Amino acid sequence: MNYRYQMILRPLTGAEGGGWLAEIPELPGCMSDGETPQQAVDNVMDAIACWIEAAEEDGRPVPVPASADAA
Numbered sequence: 001m002n003y004r005y006q007m008i009l010r011p012l013t014g015a016e017g018g019g020w021l022a023e024i025p026e027l028p029g030c031m032s033d034g035e036t037p038q039q040a041v042d043n044v045m046d047a048i049a050c051w052i053e054a055a056e057e058d059g060r061p062v063p064v065p066a067s068a069d070a071a
Helices: 037-058 066-070
Strands: 008-011 020-023 031-034
Touching: 008 037, 020 037, 031 037
Parallel strands: none
Antiparallel strands: 008 020, 020 031
16 A cells, blocks of 8 residues: 655664664654665555554544645
C-alpha cells in the first residue's frame, strides 16, 4: 500500500546506535530505523500499516495525510 504521510528521515549518531531513523509526525510514535536510508523507509512503511491497523482496532481515528489536503 502507498501512504502519503510526511516522513522525516535522518541519520542516527553513533551514540544512538548508528543507521537511519524514519519518523511519521502525523502518526504519534510511528517510527522505524534501518542500516540504510532505504531500509529505514521500508521499515517505516510497515510501521505505518501496523499503526493504522492498531488505531482501527482500538477505535481511534486515523489522521488523513496532510498532503491529501493539498490534492
